[in-house]
Amino acid sequence: MDYYFVAQIRINDNHEYQKYIDKAGVIFKKYNGEYLAVDNEPIILEGKFDYTRCVLIKFKSKSDFEKWYKSDDYQEILKHRLKGADCDTILVKGLDK
Template sequence: MSVYIIARFKIHDRSEYDRYSAGFSDVFKKFDGKMLSVDEDPTVLAGEWDDTRSVIIEFPSEKSALAWMTSDDYQAIAKHRDAGSTANSILVKGLE
């Protein structure tokens, strides 16, 4: 069953976040994920939105999503994400 990671970022140090972004593709392509959306200017439909970036990623399984997130390669770049932004993310299951 496909799963989706939905993440919101409030970027407070663009240079640190850019270091994360620069290494992201090389790490991501080693896994079975698919980028569905990266948006820094979403249309707010309800409520308030003060985050800088939103991301939606699809993986074929929860196992593959967690393998990516916990990999040594991803953790090596994630420190720049954490230094440059505040992140909120969830993993949701797709419909069968």
């Protein structure tokens, strides 16, 4: 079953955030993660969106997600995202196929 990591991001320090971006894609892929969307101008249909970016990443399983998120590789770059941006993130379970 697929799992989706959804991040709503408000970038405050582009230089610090870029340190995260420079390595993030390679690390996602290493743990079976796949970028599905990265949007700096999502269309707001309802409510408020006080962010500068929305990201959607698919993992093939919850186990893959957990291995990625808890990995030393990811924890090493996560500090740059947290320092360079305010983020609200969730994990969403996909539908059974």
